[in-house]
Amino acid sequence: LSNQDQCNPHGQLRAHMDAAFASLPPAAVHGMPLDSVDTPALLLDLDAFERNLDRMQAAADAAGVQLRPHAKAHKCPAVALEQRARGAVGICCQKASEALPFLRAGITDIHISNQLASPDKAVMLARWAAAGARISACVDELSQIVALGNAAATSGSRLGVLVEIDIGQHRCGVPDADAVLHLLDAIARYPGLAFEGLQAYHGGVQHLRHQSERRSRSLQAAEQAASVRIALEQRGVRCTRVTGGGTGSVEFDLESGVYTEVQPGSYAFMDRDYADNESHGKLRFEHALFVASRVMSTAVAGQVVVDAGLKSLAVDSGLPTIRHPADQLRYAQANDEHGIVGPIDGARLPAQGTLLQLIPGHCDPTFNLHDELVGFRGDTVQCIWKIAARGLSR
Amino acid sequence: LSNQDQCNPHGQLRAHMDAAFASLPPAAVHGMPLDSVDTPALLLDLDAFERNLDRMQAAADAAGVQLRPHAKAHKCPAVALEQRARGAVGICCQKASEALPFLRAGITDIHISNQLASPDKAVMLARWAAAGARISACVDELSQIVALGNAAATSGSRLGVLVEIDIGQHRCGVPDADAVLHLLDAIARYPGLAFEGLQAYHGGVQHLRHQSERRSRSLQAAEQAASVRIALEQRGVRCTRVTGGGTGSVEFDLESGVYTEVQPGSYAFMDRDYADNESHGKLRFEHALFVASRVMSTAVAGQVVVDAGLKSLAVDSGLPTIRHPADQLRYAQANDEHGIVGPIDGARLPAQGTLLQLIPGHCDPTFNLHDELVGFRGDTVQCIWKIAARGLSR
Numbered sequence: 001l002s003n004q005d006q007c008n009p010h011g012q013l014r015a016h017m018d019a020a021f022a023s024l025p026p027a028a029v030h031g032m033p034l035d036s037v038d039t040p041a042l043l044l045d046l047d048a049f050e051r052n053l054d055r056m057q058a059a060a061d062a063a064g065v066q067l068r069p070h071a072k073a074h075k076c077p078a079v080a081l082e083q084r085a086r087g088a089v090g091i092c093c094q095k096a097s098e099a100l101p102f103l104r105a106g107i108t109d110i111h112i113s114n115q116l117a118s119p120d121k122a123v124m125l126a127r128w129a130a131a132g133a134r135i136s137a138c139v140d141e142l143s144q145i146v147a148l149g150n151a152a153a154t155s156g157s158r159l160g161v162l163v164e165i166d167i168g169q170h171r172c173g174v175p176d177a178d179a180v181l182h183l184l185d186a187i188a189r190y191p192g193l194a195f196e197g198l199q200a201y202h203g204g205v206q207h208l209r210h211q212s213e214r215r216s217r218s219l220q221a222a223e224q225a226a227s228v229r230i231a232l233e234q235r236g237v238r239c240t241r242v243t244g245g246g247t248g249s250v251e252f253d254l255e256s257g258v259y260t261e262v263q264p265g266s267y268a269f270m271d272r273d274y275a276d277n278e279s280h281g282k283l284r285f286e287h288a289l290f291v292a293s294r295v296m297s298t299a300v301a302g303q304v305v306v307d308a309g310l311k312s313l314a315v316d317s318g319l320p321t322i323r324h325p326a327d328q329l330r331y332a333q334a335n336d337e338h339g340i341v342g343p344i345d346g347a348r349l350p351a352q353g354t355l356l357q358l359i360p361g362h363c364d365p366t367f368n369l370h371d372e373l374v375g376f377r378g379d380t381v382q383c384i385w386k387i388a389a390r391g392l393s394r
Numbered sequence: 395l396s397n398q399d400q401c402n403p404h405g406q407l408r409a410h411m412d413a414a415f416a417s418l419p420p421a422a423v424h425g426m427p428l429d430s431v432d433t434p435a436l437l438l439d440l441d442a443f444e445r446n447l448d449r450m451q452a453a454a455d456a457a458g459v460q461l462r463p464h465a466k467a468h469k470c471p472a473v474a475l476e477q478r479a480r481g482a483v484g485i486c487c488q489k490a491s492e493a494l495p496f497l498r499a500g501i502t503d504i505h506i507s508n509q510l511a512s513p514d515k516a517v518m519l520a521r522w523a524a525a526g527a528r529i530s531a532c533v534d535e536l537s538q539i540v541a542l543g544n545a546a547a548t549s550g551s552r553l554g555v556l557v558e559i560d561i562g563q564h565r566c567g568v569p570d571a572d573a574v575l576h577l578l579d580a581i582a583r584y585p586g587l588a589f590e591g592l593q594a595y596h597g598g599v600q601h602l603r604h605q606s607e608r609r610s611r612s613l614q615a616a617e618q619a620a621s622v623r624i625a626l627e628q629r630g631v632r633c634t635r636v637t638g639g640g641t642g643s644v645e646f647d648l649e650s651g652v653y654t655e656v657q658p659g660s661y662a663f664m665d666r667d668y669a670d671n672e673s674h675g676k677l678r679f680e681h682a683l684f685v686a687s688r689v690m691s692t693a694v695a696g697q698v699v700v701d702a703g704l705k706s707l708a709v710d711s712g713l714p715t716i717r718h719p720a721d722q723l724r725y726a727q728a729n730d731e732h733g734i735v736g737p738i739d740g741a742r743l744p745a746q747g748t749l750l751q752l753i754p755g756h757c758d759p760t761f762n763l764h765d766e767l768v769g770f771r772g773d774t775v776q777c778i779w780k781i782a783a784r785g786l787s788r
Binding site: 021039119130163301368 | 410411413414415432433434435463466484488489491497498503508509510511512513514515518521522524526527534535537538539559560564565567568571589597644687688689690691692693694699700701704705706707708709710713722728729730731732734746749758759762763764765784785786787788
């Protein structure tokens with residue numbers, strides 16, 4: 001065992017082996033019929049996707065709120081460029097390393113909507129800020145501020161700082177204005193740090209099923225953020241940014257008048273879990289994301305087995321539903337590389353090789369399993385986008 | 395939108411941006427203290443790993459059964475090379491594309507322990523066989539045989555074929571010797587296909603918790619495979635290979651005398667789910683795989699938040715346990731990028747930045763989230779191995 005990657009002892013292979021083992025054939029190419037895509041593959045219905053982007057941007061514009069979509073949902077720079085082209089002010093990332101492919105794509109206004117677990121990560125961000133990126137990050141504890149302040153000083157850069165407040169999720173964030181003020185004293189000691197305001201996010205309200213409960217709990221959480229902002233203003237501290245919100249709450253976050261920017265991510269794709277929310281508001285989104293999967297075994301009676309399991313779709317928020325063919329088949333069980341599919345109401349089972357489109361239960365971790373996103377219009381492949389931040393969780 | 399990857403419009407970036415955004419710092423380097431690894435990171439305790447490999451090989455050797463470890467568990471060619479160095483006859487892969495990084499590493503004896511969902515995948519395999527690889531795959535239906543037979547004919551290669559039989563899992567596989575004979579007629583029509591025997595795998599027995607139940611059900615499944623093999627022999631058909639088994643059943647698979655080769659994968663790493671099996675047999679394995687994660691927030695009372703969530707560890711088989719510090723902390727909830735950790739029996743909570751070692755619930759899909767495996771001995775990083783088949787699910 002050594003530090004070298006032992007994976008490529010080319011010397012032992014004959015030249016024709018080298019050529020044969022050089023690369024895989026592409027899963028999809030431009031202009032290919034959708035039915036010919038090699039499976040499993042992650043598909044994006046570009047028409048539905050673009051309508052989702054347009055609706056969200058129009059709603060943010062109408063409310064006078066900045067849209068900073070969350071890139072943790074898709075990890076795909078080409079998606080973020082489409083969002084920015086419609087008016088998004090920048091993006092959110094959830095981890096420091098996740099930002100890099102977006103910076104390389106020219107998206108240089110990035111908010112890390114999270115705390116950093118080590119000073120090394122602050123050093124990454126400060127270096128990117130020194131190269132011209134506009135970067136902000138969250139804090140809820142003193143040593144995080146020390147790490148950001150030292151990193152900014154070392155690289156001679158400026159980092160924006162948002163104090164995260166806990167508005168009901170009880171995951172991260174300080175409880176009240178006094179705690180914010182305590183952290184502000186520390187932030188003020190570092191010339192490279194600029195306090196910009198508050199992050200206020202409540203993940204727990206995003207999937208409350210009933211529209212009325214989701215609305216009241218979202219507005220209650222926003223109210224809590226407002227009370228902290230007002231208490232800070234009374235002590236002479238101005239919050240130029242109050243950032244938060246997600247796809248399940250964004251209609252109410254915009255309505256609240258509290259947020260200066262919103263961070264939804266899943267709205268562009270709509271997974272099964274979000275679609276299970278009751279929604280009779282004006283701001284509604286369509287399924288645009290699918291996992292293409294083929295029937296690989298029909299030997300056992302009463303079911304078929306498809307080639308997309310746990311390694312091709314995330315099941316933390318439940319199993320996928322089947323879009324195509326609709327209402328005839330049920331994805332009943334996910335193994336690592338197998339999905340067991342049964343009939344609904346005695347429907348006919350599909351033949352070996354049939355392509356099914358699955359609607360994943362949770363889009364964010366599903367994107368994180370794939371390296372490519374295959375965009376289509378109608379029945380034709382239009383583009384293949386790299387999911388360049390896949391796996392960047394540091 | 396175009397077919398081009400839109401992620402790299404370098405022309406718009408200044409030269410110093412290009413340099414700053416070129417790459418991430420490495421998560422780990424040889425000789426680094428383990429506590430300095432950037433998180434989240436996938437760790438391999440090389441001493442425990444090597445003991446696991448030695449024990450499994452010794453048990454297979456003692457039973458006179460070939461060991462063909464399953465590479466779907468780790469997707470890492472360097473791991474497979476260690477297994478082969480100890481006597482493994484080759485590897486299993488679960489998908490055609492998964493085999494490529496192993497072929498490139500010089501591991502050219504590969505069994506695809508699964509059916510292929512499309513003829514394109516058979517073409518891949520046949521090309522690799524034409525370049526000198528020894529490849530076999532499973533079938534349980536006629537059109538799969540047609541695809542393999544045509545691909546072998548086109549590339550002038552030979553592919554091994556194993557008929558999968560259903561020995562109780564009811565996922566893939568034909569039920570009996572008559573059904574096998576029906577498929578043998580089809581296989582015989584293709585000069586490039588060679589029938590080698592049976593695949594008989596029962597995933598459902600792997601995690602039966604009680605040793606006695608796991609043993610009796612494993613032996614019962616093996617008996618079912620034996621009855622098909624005997625029925626075939628009585629009709630003049632010889633099975634040179636009977637392949638199957640997994641980490642939870644392998645002790646009994648070896649005992650059964652039915653299998654000519656076994657396919658365990660997780661034994662090299664031992665996840666939390668396998669360790670939850672009661673085991674008082676001779677063949678026992680140690681935890682060798684951990685996810686390194688740091689405390690990123692301590693702001694909410696009674697818990698800390700760590701930086702490894704759903705995108706760094708698979709939770710389909712339950713949450714991770716915490717190895718280090720032992721018996722003091724409980725991983726209570728996984729969000730996409732956050733883990734909520736609480737105290738056991740009033741233990742003291744760790745400080746911001748503390749590194750924890752988590753034992754993942756399920757090793758296979760956890761490997762599939764990471765690009766690198768950081769090997770260590772004692773407290774020092776020894777090697778960084780590429781998980782080169784990560785994401786290759788086609």
